[in-house]
Amino acid sequence: MLLVASLLVVIWGGGALLRLSAQRRVAAMAAVWALVVLTHLILPPEAGLRLATGGDARGWLVLGGVVAVVGLYRLVIRALKARVPPPAPVADPASFGAVELDRYARHIILREIGGPGQKRLKAAKVLVVGAGGLGSPALLYLAASGVGTIGVIDADLVDNSNLQRQIIHADARIGMAKVQSALVAMRALNPFVSLRPYQRRLTEDIAADLLADYDLILDGTDNFDTRYLVNRSAVAAGKPLISGAITQWEGQLSLFDPGQGGPCYACVFPTRPAPGMVPSCAEAGVAAPLPGIIGSMMAMEAVKHLTGAGETLRGRLMIHDALYAETRVIAVKRRSDCPVCGGTA
Structure with a gap:
């Protein structure tokens, strides 16, 4: 188990250093997981590689299932968010559109009022x-x-x-x-x-x-x-x-x-x-x-x-x-x- 965990950490951290995308690093880690599960399914129980990776495929299958559920949940949430229109930008109450700038121009050019004074108004x-x-x-x-x-x-x-x-x-x-x-x-x-x-x-x-x-x-x-x-x-x-x-x-x-x-x-x-x-x-x-x-x-x-x-x-x-x-x-x-x-x- 420790060997596999170390390998996964190396894949994630090393991939980041190499500027690999998160999707590629996840794919590499999934390949390692699949290889471990396949090892447990093919090799006999007394095989050293199988013993070194926990001795039983059930733990890895549960782990894979949990990761799959979490990943699926994130994909669903992302899809739902994509369907929601972005919120309308909230206008700054002290900002002015072009029409207002033209309307208040005679105030704004007054030194004693200017833009800051018009915003205060x-x-x-x-x-x-x-x-x-x-x-x-x-x-x-x-x-x-x-x-x-x-x-x-x-x-x-x-x-x-x-x-x-x-x-x-x-x-x-x-x-x-x-x-x-x-x-x-x-x-x-x-x-x-x-x-x-x-x-x-x-x-x-x-x-x-x-x-x-x-x-x-x-x-x-x-x-x-x-x-x-x-x-x-x-x-x-x-x-x-x-x-x-x-x-x-x-x-x-x-x-x-x-x-x-x-x-x-x-x-x-x-x-x-x-x-x-x-x-x-x-x-x-x-x-x-x-x-x-x-x-x-x-x-x-x-x-x-x-x-x-x-x-x-x-x-x-x-x-x-x-x-x-x-x-x-x-x-x-x-x-x-x-x-x-x-x-x-």
Whole structure:
């Protein structure tokens, strides 16, 4: 037995050194096995060669049978694998096809964004709360910019009175859910982005789970209850928040990011205005282009934050007076006694 085993090792190892194929080495080993079995079948039991190779053919026959079964199993598996079509290649989520490269070329040639910045935009997930006056331009420009995943949450339906300023909607979509109307417009603008509509109001019971799945939050809502809820949830989830607001001829926005040392919304606006103190757009009116200006700036801040370009409005509040064409930026600081973000950085 030892003699045959040594011979088989020599055949396998020596064949490898001589660069013989595995099939040829297996064939040579099979020939040795057949010769040993034949020796046991022909020679008498007392023959020295037969005694040197175990004295009995049954062991060799069992060994040959096991090897044959294993070999047959491998052949069957190989044949089955050959019949299965190869899996489709998984696309790199940050890679771009020729159409996308052409689409985003004006971004890519910007030194501050370039290819790496555009990849970061494609890999980013941004949630926009509200598909109204501010959400409309923000959503369109986020989609146009190539933000990979855009979520939008709003419970309202498109109304005729919205169309004076909410440019993502259309007359033909009056009565449609705003999130679905926004989807129609964004898909028509850029089919390469993933869209997630949530047709409901943002409430305390879903806010934490919803915001946790996004990298950046944009708040374009028109009521203070939701603004404070979005801020609390963003701080708790450690998500930066771009918040905008408009009334009549004036708008403001900032990037609230306590995780990076900036203030949160409650640091700057610690007290909710009393009911009736700040009239709604329906009550006070709003110039049609104003939400376009502020909403577009919100998208601009999002692009800068996600790509690392330039200087964002973290720690600063921009106030725009459209009536007198004046814009000013004031510094805002974090409050150590803020009940929402104090001491969490």
